[in-house]
Amino acid sequence: MNRYDVAVIGAGPGGSIAASLLASSGARVALIDKSTFPRDKACGDLVGPRALALLADLGIDLPRNRRVVSDMLLVGPSGRPLRLPAESGITYPGSGWLIKRRIFDETLYENAISGGSLPISARVNKITKADGGRYQIYIGDSAISADFVIGADGANSLVAKEMNLSDEASALYGFAIRGYLEASVDTPVISLFDEKSIGGESNVLFPGYGWIFSDCEGMANFGVGMGVLGDKKNASMATRALLPYLELLKQQGWIKSSKFEPATKLGGWLKMGYHGIIPARENVLLIGDAAGLVNPLQGEGIYAAMDSGMRAASAISSHPGNAAQIYRQELEKNHAVYLKSAAAIQRLALAHPKLAKNGANLLTSKWMPSTVGSAWGIYWNDLIEGSGHIKGIKLAKSVAFGVELLAGMTQ
Numbered sequence: 343m344n345r346y347d348v349a350v351i352g353a354g355p356g357g358s359i360a361a362s363l364l365a366s367s368g369a370r371v372a373l374i375d376k377s378t379f380p381r382d383k384a385c386g387d388l389v390g391p392r393a394l395a396l397l398a399d400l401g402i403d404l405p406r407n408r409r410v411v412s413d414m415l416l417v418g419p420s421g422r423p424l425r426l427p428a429e430s431g432i433t434y435p436g437s438g439w440l441i442k443r444r445i446f447d448e449t450l451y452e453n454a455i456s457g458g459s460l461p462i463s464a465r466v467n468k469i470t471k472a473d474g475g476r477y478q479i480y481i482g483d484s485a486i487s488a489d490f491v492i493g494a495d496g497a498n499s500l501v502a503k504e505m506n507l508s509d510e511a512s513a514l515y516g517f518a519i520r521g522y523l524e525a526s527v528d529t530p531v532i533s534l535f536d537e538k539s540i541g542g543e544s545n546v547l548f549p550g551y552g553w554i555f556s557d558c559e560g561m562a563n564f565g566v567g568m569g570v571l572g573d574k575k576n577a578s579m580a581t582r583a584l585l586p587y588l589e590l591l592k593q594q595g596w597i598k599s600s601k602f603e604p605a606t607k608l609g610g611w612l613k614m615g616y617h618g619i620i621p622a623r624e625n626v627l628l629i630g631d632a633a634g635l636v637n638p639l640q641g642e643g644i645y646a647a648m649d650s651g652m653r654a655a656s657a658i659s660s661h662p663g664n665a666a667q668i669y670r671q672e673l674e675k676n677h678a679v680y681l682k683s684a685a686a687i688q689r690l691a692l693a694h695p696k697l698a699k700n701g702a703n704l705l706t707s708k709w710m711p712s713t714v715g716s717a718w719g720i721y722w723n724d725l726i727e728g729s730g731h732i733k734g735i736k737l738a739k740s741v742a743f744g745v746e747l748l749a750g751m752t753q
Contacts, residue, residue: 513618520565615685
């Protein structure tokens with residue numbers, strides 16, 4: 343049978359969550375992905391507090407081969423670290439988990455399949471709207487039809503392009519590349535650095551950041567991510583920066599060895615800031631990266647992907663005649679304000695790299711009180727909502743208010 347109630351295109355965390363919830367509500371769901379699972383993904387492998395809370399609410403257990411991550415260090419261009427302390431909020435825990443994406447994504451995928459979603463391992467070539475309002479999804483020489491389509495197919499979403507939901511001229515893109523090496527880092531490190539420190543000629547701030555996180559198996563995930571706005575050709579800067587960043591980590595004393603297996607190197611695109619996208623129209627809904635829901639400040643998108651998948655599934659199940667409008671309202675309420683204001687900060691930093699470098703050095707200077715680290719960690723990770731009265735929350739709210747004013751003036 344090739345007729346489905348919903349076709350979910352892309353079986354990452356968002357797509358698998360959406361498929362699982364729709365199947366549990368009685369819908370006939372096709373879960374389509376071009377890859378077979380398990381498969382790898384370019385990512386820092388860090389699942390944050392909000393994502394863990396959502397998984398707990400849905401009753402989804404993760405494998406035990408993960409590392410609990412709490413405090414992090416933000417290292418400025420001067421080499422000074424600022425501790426970002428982790429505290430439990432009212433609605434989320436005070437830690438995240440480091441778990442490889444091939445394990446994490448397969449767990450969610452298998453949960454969707456065991457819950458009744460029908461897997462299709464193939465590349466989608468084309469999507470059209472047929473007479474009667476159903477959608478035709480072409481896979482090779484065959485096709486399936488569905489009443490609803492959920493585009494969970496990433497930053498370069500075919501669904502968004504085929505359904506005219508993407509405006510490339512105003513989209514905000516990022517690119518990240520990572521590798522693995524044998525190393526142990528006690529506290530996860532996020533680095534802001536100038537271009538000269540990684541072999542460039544300029545002392546201005548690199549338009550992104552680097553990271554290194556150790557897992558529970560003696561390996562470390564390290565990488566570089568950067569914002570390119572709408573100019574994708576600039577992504578080559580991240581690729582060129584990967585190995586020099588590894589040397590910088592060694593020079594600063596965070597690791598002893600800078601040797602890694604080149605085969606583990608993997609890059610991928612991010613669509614950020616809720617820009618250049620129409621998240622839903624008629625019976626087509628975009629989630630996760632396809633909807634531009636990646637955090638422009640630190641590149642995290644797992645929670646937003648799963649949350650948007652949950653909200654898309656709910657809109658389809660509860661309001662099938664008005665699902666797109668309901669879903670758009672949910673995104674505006676729960677994601678848009680933060681993402682658009684964070685995008686304003688990113689644009690400002692990319693346009694004024696010297697100013698951005700001075701700001702990064704000030705943020706990580708020895709005169710900064712610990713409250714600043716707490717506040718920046720809360721704001722940067724979008725943890726204000728549901729935080730309760732944790733340390734730094736008042737300052738974090740003030741930062742958010744100021745950034746929202748800035749975003750309003752620059753739009």
